[in-house]
Amino acid sequence: MSVFVAGMGAISSPGTGVAESFSAVISGYDGISPLSLFDSRLKSVPLCTQVCSIPEKYRKYYRSLALAMSAADEALTVLPERKDIRLGILVATTVAGISHTEKFYEDLRKDPSLISRSADEFSVHEPTVLAGELCRHTGGCGFHTLSTACSTGLHIIGMGKRYIEQGTYDACLVVGTDALSLLTVRGFASLMLLDPNGCRPFDKRRAGISLGEGAGAMLLTAENVLSRCTRKPFAIVSGWGASADCYHMTAPHPEGMGARSAVKAALDEARTEPEQIDLIAAHGTGTPDNDKAEIKAMQSVFKSLPPFCSMKRTLGHTLAASGILESVMAVNAMCEQTVPPTAGFEIQDEEIGVSPSKAIKRNICSVLKTSFGFGGNNAAVIFSRTAC
Amino acid sequence: MGKYLSIINSAAVIPNREPQWQDEIPASIKRRDPRIWQMAWLAASRALTAADTKANSIVAGTALGALDETKNVLDGVYDTGFSSPRNFIASVHNSMAGKISLDFKIPGPNLTMCEGHNSFASAVSAAGLLDSSCFPVLLIVVDERIELLDRIHPYMSPKCKEYLCADWKEAAVAFLLGTAEQNSNTLIRSLGPFPADDSDPGKSCRKMVLRHLKPGCSILDNSSTSFVKPAISAFEWLNSSGPNPAAVCSYSPSSKGAAIVELLKK
Amino acid sequence: MEKLMDELCRKIISTLKLSDVKPEEVDVDAPLIGAGLGLDSIDTLELLVMLEKDYGVTVPDVNAGRKVFSSLRALAQYVQENRQKEQ
Numbered sequence: 001m002s003v004f005v006a007g008m009g010a011i012s013s014p015g016t017g018v019a020e021s022f023s024a025v026i027s028g029y030d031g032i033s034p035l036s037l038f039d040s041r042l043k044s045v046p047l048c049t050q051v052c053s054i055p056e057k058y059r060k061y062y063r064s065l066a067l068a069m070s071a072a073d074e075a076l077t078v079l080p081e082r083k084d085i086r087l088g089i090l091v092a093t094t095v096a097g098i099s100h101t102e103k104f105y106e107d108l109r110k111d112p113s114l115i116s117r118s119a120d121e122f123s124v125h126e127p128t129v130l131a132g133e134l135c136r137h138t139g140g141c142g143f144h145t146l147s148t149a150c151s152t153g154l155h156i157i158g159m160g161k162r163y164i165e166q167g168t169y170d171a172c173l174v175v176g177t178d179a180l181s182l183l184t185v186r187g188f189a190s191l192m193l194l195d196p197n198g199c200r201p202f203d204k205r206r207a208g209i210s211l212g213e214g215a216g217a218m219l220l221t222a223e224n225v226l227s228r229c230t231r232k233p234f235a236i237v238s239g240w241g242a243s244a245d246c247y248h249m250t251a252p253h254p255e256g257m258g259a260r261s262a263v264k265a266a267l268d269e270a271r272t273e274p275e276q277i278d279l280i281a282a283h284g285t286g287t288p289d290n291d292k293a294e295i296k297a298m299q300s301v302f303k304s305l306p307p308f309c310s311m312k313r314t315l316g317h318t319l320a321a322s323g324i325l326e327s328v329m330a331v332n333a334m335c336e337q338t339v340p341p342t343a344g345f346e347i348q349d350e351e352i353g354v355s356p357s358k359a360i361k362r363n364i365c366s367v368l369k370t371s372f373g374f375g376g377n378n379a380a381v382i383f384s385r386t387a388c
Numbered sequence: 389m390g391k392y393l394s395i396i397n398s399a400a401v402i403p404n405r406e407p408q409w410q411d412e413i414p415a416s417i418k419r420r421d422p423r424i425w426q427m428a429w430l431a432a433s434r435a436l437t438a439a440d441t442k443a444n445s446i447v448a449g450t451a452l453g454a455l456d457e458t459k460n461v462l463d464g465v466y467d468t469g470f471s472s473p474r475n476f477i478a479s480v481h482n483s484m485a486g487k488i489s490l491d492f493k494i495p496g497p498n499l500t501m502c503e504g505h506n507s508f509a510s511a512v513s514a515a516g517l518l519d520s521s522c523f524p525v526l527l528i529v530v531d532e533r534i535e536l537l538d539r540i541h542p543y544m545s546p547k548c549k550e551y552l553c554a555d556w557k558e559a560a561v562a563f564l565l566g567t568a569e570q571n572s573n574t575l576i577r578s579l580g581p582f583p584a585d586d587s588d589p590g591k592s593c594r595k596m597v598l599r600h601l602k603p604g605c606s607i608l609d610n611s612s613t614s615f616v617k618p619a620i621s622a623f624e625w626l627n628s629s630g631p632n633p634a635a636v637c638s639y640s641p642s643s644k645g646a647a648i649v650e651l652l653k654k
Numbered sequence: 655m656e657k658l659m660d661e662l663c664r665k666i667i668s669t670l671k672l673s674d675v676k677p678e679e680v681d682v683d684a685p686l687i688g689a690g691l692g693l694d695s696i697d698t699l700e701l702l703v704m705l706e707k708d709y710g711v712t713v714p715d716v717n718a719g720r721k722v723f724s725s726l727r728a729l730a731q732y733v734q735e736n737r738q739k740e741q
Contacts, residue, residue, distance in 0.1 A: 041469055094480065096502075102462055109466060119544040123642055126451060127481070127502035128510075128581070132643030135583055142582045143645060144510055147453075147481035147502045155499060162517035166391065183458065186465050187476030191699060192715065207715075242497035244446070244489040249477055249696065258495065374477065375486015377498050416692065419671045470707045473699040 003161045004226060004233035005383065006171070007219030008328045009074030011067050012315050013049035013212060017074060021214075021325075022332040024314050026359060028341035031314045032198040032210045040185045047198040048180060049212035049316030062100040063179035064093060065130050067215035067321075072134055072175050075217035078229045079171070082139060085225060088169035089143040090160050091131040092152035092176035092320040097124030099181045130177070138173060149373035150283070151242075152176060153216065153323025154381045158240025160220045171225050176324035177215035184319065185211060191250060199286030199317070201310035201342050202295070202356050204349040206286045212316015216325030235331045235383040238272065238366070241265030245376025251289050252372055256297025259370065262378035263301050266368065270382040274302045277382070278364040279339055281330035283372050284310025284356070285317055286344065290372065295352050307357035313344030323371040323379060331383050334364045389579045389600050389650070390516035394571040396441070396524060396564040399434035400623045401427045403558060422454045422478045424532040425487055427560035432488050432528055435562035443526035443564060445496030446485045447515045449507030451531050451615035453481040459536060484530070496522045503581055504640035505551060505612040507531075508561075508619040509647030512578040520567050529619035530560035547586075551641045556614035561623045573654055574626065580647030584639060589646050593637035601650050606631035608651070612638040618649065625651055659730040666726075669704045670697050686723040698723060711736045 010017060013031045014024030024031065031049040040046060051067065058066035068091070079085070104121040108114045114121075123129065127145045135143040146152050146159070153176035160172030178184075188194050188211060195208035226233060243265065245258035252259065267274060283294055291310075298305055311326050318325055333340050342356035364385070371379045401409050410418060412433075413426050421429070428448070436443060457478035464471035477483050482500035489498050497518055503510035508529045515525045533556060541552065568575060579600055584592035590610045597605060608630060609621040618638040625634055633652040639645075663677045672691065684690045687698060698719050705711045711733050713719045722732045 041465060098458075105459070105462055106466055109463075115539060116543050118540045119548060122540060123548075126504045126640075126642050128451075128504040128506065128640055128643040128645065131503075132581075132583070132640070132645050135645070140583070142580055143643070144513065144581070145502050146514070147500050148485075148498065149480050149482055155497075159499075159514065159517055166517070168390065182465060183461055183476070183479065186471050187461060187473075187479070190471050190473040190476055190703060192702070242445075242499075244486065244495050244498040246490050246493050246495050249483060249486060249490065251695070261495070373482070374480050375483050375489065375498065377482060377486060415674065419673065420696075468707060470703050472703065474696055477696065 001165055002223055003164050003237045004221050005218050005235040005237060005331055006221040006226060006229045006233045007075040007078035008234060008331065009071035009217035010325055010328050011051060011070040012214035012325060013051055014314060016053060016055060018328060018332065022329055025311050025329045025340050026338060028343045028359065029314050030343050031316060037180055038182060040182065042189055044196060046185060046194050047210050049210065050180060051213050062097050062124050064096060064099060064177045065133055067179060068130060068134060068175050068177035069137060071215035071217035072138060072173055075173060075219045076138060078231055079219060081228065086170045087138065087140045088163050088172040089131055089135045089138060089140040090156040090172055090174045091134060091145045092156045092324060093127050093130055094147060094149055094178050094320040095181045095184060096127040096130050098183050099179045101125045102182050134175060147320065148377045150319055150322055151371045151373035151377045151379040152320035154369060154371045154379035155242060157218060157237060157324065157327060157381050158242065161237045161240055164220060164222050171219060171221040173217060173219050174324060175215060175217040176321035178213055178319040178321045180211060180213045193287055195286055198344060199312050200344040201284035201286045201312055202291045202349065202352060203345045204347040206288060206291060208287055209285045209317045212318045214315060214318045214325050215321050216328045218324060218328065233386055234335060236386060237381065238384045239266035239270030239382040241380040243378045245378065247376050250374055252293040252376065254293055256293040258376055258378045259294060259297035259372060260300050262380040263368065263370065266380040266382045272366055272382060277306050277366050277368045278362060279333060279367040280306055280308035281326055281367060281369045282308050282310050283370050285312055292352055295354060305354055307339045307362065309340045309342045309356050311340065327369045327381065330367045330369050334367050334383060334385055337361060337364055390513045390577045392568040392575045392577045393516060394566040394568050395574040395576050395626060396566050396571060397435055397439045398563045398623050398626050399431050399438060401431045401560045420474065422457050424454050424530060425484045427532060428484050428528050428530040429488060431560035431562035432492060432526055435564050436492060439564050441524060443494050443524045445518060445522040446489055446494055446498045446526045447511045448485040448500040449511030449529040450481060450500065450502060451504045451507050454478040456534050494526060504642050505615055505638045506581040506640050506645055506647040507615060509578040509580055509638055509649050512576060512649055515565055516577065523567050525565045527563045527565055528560060529616055531558060531615040533558040548641050551612060553613040557616060557620065559616040559620055561616065561619040575652040576649060578647060578649045581645035584644060584646035586644050589639035593646050593648060596648055597635050601635055602633055605633045605635050608634040608636050610637040622649060622651060655730055658734060659726050662730055663726055665704060665708065666701065669700055680726060682726040684725060686726065709733050709737055
């Protein structure tokens with residue numbers, strides 16, 4: 001049974017909607033700027049990507065929900081009539097409502113009498129609240145909330161595929177969302193993982209990540225739902241692989257062993273040989289360890305490495321949203337038969353020995369997307385063109 | 389409903405009942421790791437040791453994760469301008485499962501569901517998605533009682549108070565799961581979370597039980613007074629002779645979603 | 655210098671909750687990371703935060719941190735030198 005990507009949605013720093021976001025990615029747009037949404041209280045202002053314009057109708061929601069709604073609605077435009085369709089909602093988020101609750105917590109510390117409002121204000125803290133809201137908003141019949149840091153977005157694509165294959169749902173709306181928050185900015189700063197010059201994926205001078213915010217969404221459907229959609233599907237989700245490094249809480253296995261096994265599992269499920277992969281949309285965060293380990297992992301799977309790219313300088317590292325947001329971009333790249341460039345990359349690292357691709361036209365039938373999270377959590381998903 | 393899975397064994401750490409539970413925790417973990425991780429770690433250790441088998445993947449369920457550590461990061465920033473890296477790592481919801489995979493060498497899929505009171509059901513649902521090669525699956529449900537929630541409790545709506553008793557229990561409950569084919573003596577599967585009628589969530593659950601579960605299924609628990617109570621109810625049912633089959637229903641007032649876990653002894 | 659080494663030792667013990675370590679038993683020339691105190695890379699990051707917070711001393715990156723933590727004596731020396739620079 002095939003599971004299709006019937007609809008897509010996105011909201012990112014460079015763009016509201018898939019088209020604007022993809023246009024930025026394909027042009028190698030440098031999406032980072034000094035953090036202005038709030039005061040991080042760091043000595044030097046970190047460089048991030050920030051969503052400057054959330055559509056008016058979503059501004060009443062807390063930030064990560066507003067981003068999720070925007071992307072979800074766009075993805076669902078292809079299926080306007082869906083009352084009799086069993087729609088599952090799968091949400092990927094790290095911070096959920098923290099951008100709201102951390103501000104209230106600061107106010108509460110200054111003015112303890114605010115405790116009388118605390119139950120309401122803290123109510124958005126639980127990640128499941130976001131999924132519940134989206135479920136009601138979209139007419140879903142079930143919802144699931146996953147939180148595995150940077151790998152979450154890809155895992156929910158795989159889980160959505162499984163739910164459809166098992167017959168639990170006819171379609172799954174998978175939405176990844178994360179908003180910038182003091183918690184994550186200060187957290188990554190304390191781990192010395194922020195690059196003061198902005199992330200430079202795979203570059204010799206790379207020194208860390210640039211945090212970002214945004215949301216990506218995909219409407220996954222069984223084949224029998226496609227006739228109800230207003231357009232042909234974009235791609236097929238052909239494989240999902242997941243693994244744990246069992247190595248370190250924040251650093252990846254140096255040889256990329258866990259990443260390799262996730263990629264192999266995705267290839268096996270997709271019944272795809274490595275040489276059939278035409279593009280790797282890498283995790284490519286820009287940390288010295290991740291980028292090196294990631295390429296090592298890829299080189300242990302691919303005799304000849306296909307063109308690869310990282311979108312993190314354009315979109316920022318959007319944490320739980322990254323797997324889905326970047327997958328949306330990768331599927332677009334496949335539809336446009338164009339390998340995206342890697343903004344922020346200039347100089348090859350001899351220790352890595354390879355460089356990401358420039359923007360080139362290429363026949364792309366299968367794309368591999370990878371994401372690696374805290375705790376050594378690895379995810380890989382393969383998308384295939386519907387007609388190749 | 390999700391796929392049936394089998395329960396190989398289970399273990400629980402319920403601090404109220406076992407005040408000296410931390411005596412079993414290795415010193416390096418006690419010094420570095422948050423209390424909630426220690427609870428989960430010990431439950432995992434007990435389940436794996438008792439079964440004398442390795443697990444191949446982990447699915448965790450937690451409503452709030454290490455909330456104290458999240459608060460500590462923010463306190464550090466607001467008080468001193470500095471925050472602890474270890475606190476931040478702990479605040480990431482899936483770090484707990486990552487730690488367990490590290491210590492017990494569990495290399496397969498590692499998922500953490502954050503579904504409030506429905507975290508147990510959500511985790512069972514996620515486990516049902518995994519390939520047979522990923523089994524046995526170590527499923528861990530954990531939440532801890534924290535002082536901040538105690539402070540907020542008097543100000544919660546009556547409905548929320550009902551679902552979070554002031555004396556709410558904290559626990560870590562671990563289940564080692566196999567496929568239904570590998571071991572069919574005790575089975576488990578879940579439904580939901582699904583949107584529920586906020587005015588009478590118990591009714592939503594009863595309707596779903598009648599519609600989807602075997603006739604004669606007794607509702608074991610339809611009053612989730614803490615995040616971990618559904619998992620504790622299942623654990624207690626496994627270790628006693630309760631009604632069979634049985635359903636544990638849960639409701640999250642924050643997401644307005646309900647879920648059901650069906651338990652069946654053959 | 656002795657006083658600073660002792661003070662740093664106690665700070666390390668309290669920051670990292672090494673409750674079973676006595677300051678007088680710590681070898682001032684032994685590596686702080688890995689063997690001996692059994693500190694890991696995240697402990698190193700914790701100590702970097704402590705150095706900045708309590709002494710106003712920064713370490714440019716984690717690699718430099720490994721040299722600084724090569725022993726208690728090396729750490730005290732680094733703090734002494736850089737404290738002066740920043741004052």
